[in-house]
Amino acid sequence: MVDAFVQLEQLVSAVHPLTEEDWEALAGIWSPFSAQRKEVLTTEGAVERYLYFVVEGVQRVYYFDDQDREATLVFTYAPSFGGVLDALLLQQPSRYFYETLTPSSFLRAPYVELDRLMQARPGIAHMVRKGLTHALSGVLERLVELQCYTAEEKFNKVLQRSPHIFRLIPHKYIANYLGMDATNFSKLINKQKM
Amino acid sequence: MSAVEKDQLLNGLERSVNEHIQSAVVVFQNMRSDLLLKPAPDGGWSIAQCLEHLNRYGSYYIPQIRQGLARQKKLETGGVFKSGVIGAYFTRMMDLDRGQKKIKAFKEYIPGVELDAHAVVAEFIRQQEMLLACVRCARRVDLGRPRIPVSIMKWLKLKLGDVLQFVVMHDERHIRQAKRNCPMD
Numbered sequence: 294m295v296d297a298f299v300q301l302e303q304l305v306s307a308v309h310p311l312t313e314e315d316w317e318a319l320a321g322i323w324s325p326f327s328a329q330r331k332e333v334l335t336t337e338g339a340v341e342r343y344l345y346f347v348v349e350g351v352q353r354v355y356y357f358d359d360q361d362r363e364a365t366l367v368f369t370y371a372p373s374f375g376g377v378l379d380a381l382l383l384q385q386p387s388r389y390f391y392e393t394l395t396p397s398s399f400l401r402a403p404y405v406e407l408d409r410l411m412q413a414r415p416g417i418a419h420m421v422r423k424g425l426t427h428a429l430s431g432v433l434e435r436l437v438e439l440q441c442y443t444a445e446e447k448f449n450k451v452l453q454r455s456p457h458i459f460r461l462i463p464h465k466y467i468a469n470y471l472g473m474d475a476t477n478f479s480k481l482i483n484k485q486k487m
Numbered sequence: 488m489s490a491v492e493k494d495q496l497l498n499g500l501e502r503s504v505n506e507h508i509q510s511a512v513v514v515f516q517n518m519r520s521d522l523l524l525k526p527a528p529d530g531g532w533s534i535a536q537c538l539e540h541l542n543r544y545g546s547y548y549i550p551q552i553r554q555g556l557a558r559q560k561k562l563e564t565g566g567v568f569k570s571g572v573i574g575a576y577f578t579r580m581m582d583l584d585r586g587q588k589k590i591k592a593f594k595e596y597i598p599g600v601e602l603d604a605h606a607v608v609a610e611f612i613r614q615q616e617m618l619l620a621c622v623r624c625a626r627r628v629d630l631g632r633p634r635i636p637v638s639i640m641k642w643l644k645l646k647l648g649d650v651l652q653f654v655v656m657h658d659e660r661h662i663r664q665a666k667r668n669c670p671m672d
């Protein structure tokens with residue numbers, strides 16, 4: 294668990310270094326949490342109560358509707374933040390699900406605590422804003438890939454960026470994330486030397 | 488037939504199902520189709536055939552197990568489970584460490600050789616994820632209560648606890664068989 298806090302501190306410092314006092318305050322609001330494979334942590338329609346920091350395992354945020362349409366929006370894995378961020382920060386019912394794809398462990402912080410720190414400490418507010426802006430950059434970059442890249446280019450991009458997830462989670466989730474059908478995905482796997 | 492702690496039994500089953508998912512995710516799904524379809528050196532089933540064989544059983548048993556669980560309204564946590572005589576016999580037969588090394592499959596469960604290998608692996612993972620949910624759900628019911636008809640003899644009904652053990656043990660048997668076909672890297 295000490296390791297988890299070390300990882301959290303490293304991630305936070307990489308986003309925006311905090312004063313010792315700010316870090317002490319921030320570190321105080323997290324508690325350990327773990328979940329089994331395929332557990333839904335946030336359901337559509339529910340309020341997102343926690344910001345997660347992933348210590349172990351892979352999770353996804355996904356959209357699912359009554360016509361059985363499914364879109365995997367983002368994968369989270371260590372060391373990164375997780376949860377449905379828009380629902381969290383807007384404190385609105387989530388439009389998405391957050392679920393574990395492998396057994397997972399986290400640190401998590403209740404929104405009320407985080408909000409209190411953001412109001413009281415400009416350094417923490419700034420760190421959160423920078424973190425979110427990086428997340429936005431990631432989303433915009435992914436939109437370009439989704440709109441411009443061929444299936445093979447998208448596949449190679451994921452393989453390059455996150456090669457480990459091919460051996461951690463069922464491929465159907467990666468195919469869904471890329472908007473590809475299983476047959477095309479399988480053709481690309483056959484081309485690989487794995 | 489001695490009784491076993493229900494939670495202990497289900498912990499073991501959950502661990503096995505997790506391992507089966509793990510094998511498919513780490514190894515099988517990342518292999519090329521030609522390797523998944525390659526017959527065993529002794530002429531036996533390919534990896535895809537082993538998994539297809541399990542999928543056919545799964546597509547019968549998993550919906551049956553789900554229905555059996557859905558019928559149970561009474562919450563019952565903890566307690567013990569006692570196998571039925573026939574249930575225990577089936578489980579023992581499937582157990583590689585205690586039963587026969589080779590069992591002949593029933594005709595309708597012998598998979599062909601022409602398979603869409605990755606689709607077979609994906610279906611296997613989908614079924615195992617469902618089975619995992621069933622095992623977790625089973626913690627809340629009396630494992631002796633739901634009775635589930637056997638695939639090859641529908642008139643014979645076994646206790647849920649026996650069917651879960653039998654299915655997971657059968658999966659284990661053929662996952663080990665499939666793994667023997669994996670090239671060593």
